[in-house]
Amino acid sequence: MAEQNRKVAFICSKGNLDMAYPALIMGWAALGNGIDVTIFFTFWGLDMINKARVDHLEIPPLANASMKMNMMGIPGYIGIPQIMGVIPGMTPFASWLMKKKMKGLEVPPVREYLQMLVDGGAKLFACKMSVDMFGLKKEDFIDGVLDIVTAGDFMDMTEGSQIIFI
């Protein structure tokens, strides 16, 4: 066993549903393997810890070249016509579909997943500049968020960490 514990830090900069999961899944795996985890939420990534937003993250099919009709059971790799992406209801539909698929794999929703990470010892921080830009306050965030910190603070606290930007 190494004398010093391995440390991983994630920077979550995206608020789309599909981009919320990488840090949650890898962070959870890291904790399970005894690796220290720090997550820094910046820009759109703040939606992941925003109490009002975390349960409503979405995935738009528009301009998403990888999202094919086969997600809906249509065989082959037929794309979703971009014009359909602008139809009202398409984004909620795609989001509903993804949440359903995740549930089928027993992957918890984002809010619950974050709580698991916090309970497992992950440290969550919000980016000060983004918080100021969006006019948010600490009270707007879920309970596990420890503090609002600057980019410099983040660099200090992640010394020796492997940093993953999402």
Next chain:
Amino acid sequence: MTTRTIAGKTVQTNEEGFMTDPAEWTQEIAVELAKEEGIAALTPAHWVVIEFCRKDAASSGKAPALRRITTAAGVPTKDLFGLFPKGPAKKVARIAGLGKPEGCV
């Protein structure tokens, strides 16, 4: 594949130190493996987790991942990380004489 003797019993292990035959496992082996993982004594709370994993693996054929333990055995995440600090996923499976958990969650 190698063999080693734990608690007076010779068992098969893989290169990562996980036992490869759950049938060779005994409670005495668990106590020894727990010590190797830095857990000096196994309490009843530890045994709840270990026994759940043994039963679950016996029916599913694979070691349960952490969320399966917290939801199906009813052990809160905080408690699980408290009982098996610094890496419960591998530690629990190893002490229970099972392979590495296969799930991601």
